[in-house]
Amino acid sequence: MKKTTTITALIAGIAMAGAAQADKLDDIISSGKLRCAVVLDFPPMGSRDADNEPVGFDVDYCNDLAAALGVEAEIVETPFPERIPALVSGRVDVGVASTSDTLERAKTVGFSIPYFAFEMAVTANDEAGISSYEDMKGHTVGAVAGTYEAIALEKQIEEWGDGTFRPYQTQADVFLALSQGQLDATVSTSTVAMANVKTGNFPGISVVGKAPFDTDYVALFTNRNEYGLLNYLNLFVNQQIRSGRYDELYEKWVGGDVPSLMVPNAYR
């Protein structure tokens, strides 16, 4: 009798301890589903194919992560400005959304180590007479609201004290405005610029040069207090590089020289 009571107590204790300590990583594994916030108007990182299915680097990355966790991946389309609301309201577990890991943002969410790095390029309307980054001075320029390059470009225009900055809500709107001549130039990630110019949807624009911004390292993100999951994400990013999967995905979606994710002369 006494023995059964002890065992019952023990089982109850373990069950309760398990429930109390279940963190997000556990929740994902037990629910069998990993929900990723992915931006789907940001080719080649995320977009929709002819059948309206999500495709892109970030989509594949989320699928790899889900496979590593042994769960099913669910891509939740999330526009740039809605990444944080989606996370904190519990609609998604992880952001695989080309998110720059700024210190300001890290006060709110938890970032993994960088999983991708962008170089910035200037794309201009052919009639604006802009052939370099400095030529943008005094012109009307724009970028996607809420992105790393938008923040940097707005700051640059303020420093120059000459010209206008306009944020648009989507990458498609930026290139539409550029193609219409509403914008003279934009700064975007070079991968995105190449991909959009190549589509032919936006006539009269070309990539004219590099923007001298610091390399834009982007990271996976989740809730700041989820150390278990953050640890896992860090190891996952590391394993993707070790296994050659990062190179493979880069070749598949972007092509060319694979950018290094290492910061020279830094500990981490």
Next chain:
Amino acid sequence: MFEYTFQWNQALARLPKILEGAVVTMEVALLSMLLGIAFAILLTLLRLSGSRPLHAIATTWIEIARNTPALFQIYMAHFGIASFGIHLSPFASLLIGITFNNAGYLAENFRGALKAIPDTQTRAGRSLGMSQLQAFRYIIVPQMLRISFLPMTNQMVWAVLMTSLGVTVGMNSDLYGVTQDLNALTFRTFELFAIAGVIFYVITKAITLSARLVATRLFRY
């Protein structure tokens, strides 16, 4: 399932910028309202003109303004017009979009108000030697504006709220635009939008209350 710690000081530090945005929002709303009233009177006149093409123009305007989303109207004022080679700043596009919407709704308000004014008043004016336009100007319009005054404040509230759609055409100096910019910078989504929400509420409440105050002063018999 809401894992978020509110850090109000992070957002409140940006309050001066947000308030600057609120001023721009009020500017746009006020301008769009003044222009909207002018165009609405014009539309009303066109509908009363008896000329079929003029009537058709006014009706088309009103129909589109009232039966399509304001977002569509503002988007068209920016990207739509641009495909004809006319480039407007976000401020101008937003102002035109909201003015277009205001004029459509107000014209309908005015039509309702006109119906409440007996025809005999115009005829009385005419018999006193006024021209058709004079009778309209001195007898009908004042009464029309009085009857539709409170519906007009409704539209003013709408105009304030519609400014938030400016972000779709690249506007970043109004209340909503500034808030969204700051959100991108800091990711303090909930604090920032809560502050913006409160400011929107205060602005619109101030409009309705002051309108009621003005109405009791102005329209005493």
